[in-house]
Amino acid sequence: MNTDSTPLPERVRPRTLNEVIGQQKLIGPNGALRRAVESGRLPSMILWGPPGVGKTTLALLLAEAVRRPFVALSAINSGVKEVREVLSRATPLMAPVVFIDEIHRFNKSQQDALLGAVERGQITLIGATTENPSFEVNSALLSRCQVYVLESLTRDELVAVVDRAIAADPFLQSKQITVQSYDALLRLSGGDGRKLLNLLELVASAHVSADPLVITDEGVTTVAQQNIARYDKSGEQHYDIISAFIKSLRGSDPNAALYWMARMLVAGEDPVFIARRMLILASEDIGNANPTAMIMASEAVQAIRAIGMPEGRIILGQVAVYLATSPKSNASYVAIDDAIALAEKTAHLPVPLHLRNAPTKLMKQIGYGQDYQYAHNYEGNFSQQNYLPDELKGHRLYEPGQNAREAEIRRSLAKWWGDWYGY
Known part of the structure; x- marks a missing residue:
């Protein structure tokens, strides 16, 4: 039994930049953040990357490396009041590193409250976001920050995260763990290092036998009970996958289109949303090359609303294949946009x-x-x-x-x- 209530990701969090797994383009020997630390001049920055790749850890270690006070705020729980309290305690002689997790959740006025302090060097801001900062961080604040893109952890890096945790954490050591297969751990955590460690701890905690724990795909799946899919219907992953789906239809690849559609359906995407996007594509990318495509896509929207899921997947699949294999033309789409541009210039x-x-x-x-x-x-x-x-x-x-x-x-x-x- 684990008597330490601290979550495993916190217990095995790296203590130095050299212990960080992944992100070597930024913190490796010639990485931009490594050079910044070595110069002692840490710029305000936005760390943009998927969940569980080490944004919080990097922020903390960067502050420690330049020996600056570290203040962490969460955009979910903090507002202008908390920001101003932090700013009131900041001094030019020891400007703190202010870390704001999920900074994309700050509204414009909350982001504006940081502007002056960042510009004067009163604080060094490190914002973390899973969303594209070009859309979610206001331009004035963004212009005062460097944007660093954090990459998803590779399979080898995720395996290294598991192996190091097993070797370093006393609770896991007590389970005498042997990993027969990493596949289920990696699949169910969706590439999120934090979820991976939490799942590993969940599997270890469920093992109450005195015998050594052998981690198998079947055992992990049984404990997890459901796929922890990394898909946020309001986040960037949502937009990335629907983009891949539409581009596959436009590119006449029914196989890729079906795959990306399945990814959305498995993650719980609204099937009406998918059908509506196909209706737009039927006009934008097929148009008069096959006018029936519009009818098919329109009927799909109505049919999905009428019968719902899971049967709706059959209709979505049929229409996706039909659209992907239809001849393509964006002539009408281009024509109306050109007409609007001309109308704006010649409205007189x-x-x-x-x-x-x-x-x-x-x-x-x-x-x-x-x-x-x-x-x-x-x-x-x-x-x-x-x-x-x-x-x-x-x-x-x-x-x-x-x-x-x-x-x-x-x-x-x-x-x-x-x-x-x-x-």
Whole structure:
């Protein structure tokens, strides 16, 4: 039985930079943070990386390495009041290192409270975030900080974390642990070093026999009971995976699309969200190359709402494969964006008189609707006339894509508008 209530990640936390596993690009012999420590000048910084890669540990060790006071705040529990209390105790002669975990959770006013102190050198700020600081940290504060990207721990590094904990921690030593397989430990912790150590301790605590503990995948899975998937539906992992999914559909790879969709479904993503994103892609990336794609994707949204999960996965899978294997065209998407850009520049241009309605006698007298050619009165239901402001006559916005369906559209446009728009 473990009589120490301190969590294992804290008990085996590295005591020096040399003990840190991973992040050697930053703290190795030629790493930027190693050079900063050796110079004795530690800049304010943002440590950006996935959970459990050592952001808190690095902040503490960096402060110790330059012999500066260390103050830790959590953006979840702290606000402007706590920040100002810390600033009131800071002195230029011994500026503290102020570590703010999850700094992306600070709102603008809370982040602004740090600006002056950072600029004056009253504190050295180390903010930790799992979110892209470009989006989550205001630009004024970001411009005063160096951003260092922490990498996910490799398999070998995660194995080293386990091995060192087993060798260093008295409680784990008492279990006489042999690791038969690391796979379940690594899979269930999702690359998060903190979760990995907590899971290891959970497995060790569940072993009440006096016999040596042999860690197996089956034993770990039984103890853990459920996958500890590293997926935050409101965080960057959410956006990264949906991005990979959409890019796989756009790139016509049904295998990758199904994989990323499965990752989202396993993690508990809202299936309606997935269906809605496919509906957008059906128009943006397939468009008139296969108009049926829009119908399929729209029906998927309605079907998922009607039947829910788990049966909804079948519909999502079918539509994902259909979209991935459809011909692609972003011609309409490009055309509407170009049209909006042109409209913003030319909003002053009047509607030509022949295109205006003339509901009153006065309007008719001044030329509203005059010389308008009603298409259905002409052969083939078409009459060539200018539908744009006179200054934009012949300005082409839509360029049909290179696919069978839009090749047919191009032929029609060439027949109608070949000389006019240059099709």
